[in-house]
Amino acid sequence: MAVGKFPIEYSHIMMFARSVGDANNIYYDQDYAASTEPGGVIAPPTFVQASAQFDPDYFLRPKIGQEWFGSAKGPTGITPKPKSDAEKSGEKKESGSGGGLHAEQHYVYHRHPKVGDVLNATTKSGKTWEKQGRRGGNLVFSESITEYRDQNGELVVTATGVGVRTERPATSA
């Protein structure tokens, strides 16, 4: 994820808090928030995930004018492509889902983002490792580390995500 500008905005925080069922008034009432220890509306602990909204290339958001893999008239909006020779012979399989699954997420808070901050995010790859899955096949884990910095270049949140994909052993049919 590379995000140039992630503005921390009150209404986005309010809607995010609603979506996780968090009734804490610090996310809904700016006057109340001013009376709390943080002194204003701050982001809930997992809010920086919503920086995806400001990533122009984020692949899990429909793009204007492009086909989307979710259902439309049929169960997927993607027009089937003619199969390649490799697909017909079974050497290459199409993946059934929109990518791997989320295995882990870790946050370190250097401070908590507050309304008015404009963060930027840069992501680098971390470790990768493999594990034998319970149903056979290899599980491939890969780590990505995102640093959220504020308008002064100060580190605000470090986010480490781990994704997992299944990879069938080369010997299986």
Next chain:
Amino acid sequence: MALKANELNVGDVHEEEVVRNLTRTQIVQYAGTSGDYNPLHTDEIYTTEIAKYPSVFAHGMLTMGMTGKMLTNYVGDGRLKSFGVRFTSQVFPGATLTARATVTAVRDEDGEKVVDLDVSTIDEDGTEVVKGNATARVD
């Protein structure tokens, strides 16, 4: 509101029900706010017919977000220093989740008092869906 180091003991537990009978609409709300519109979470037709799951399921990050509200309710606003989880089981519509923090240490770090917490969220069958830990600043 903040926790006090001298009132905390290893083994102390704080527990909250963070959702009862999770609705597909709440998952849609989370897709809308987080920006993760993967149809696996909101589109029953795609998910059952194409991806071959029994049903749409919650974003792992929604479960983490709901677990996070238990933590901020316990330790206070702006007090978390770290929070990390592994997603150990999928959460489907209808789930009722209980999130729990257990004190594992009260210590000094960089001149501040902090509490270390084990974090665990279980569903109505007792299956753990999120497992992790957190550290928060205390008074």
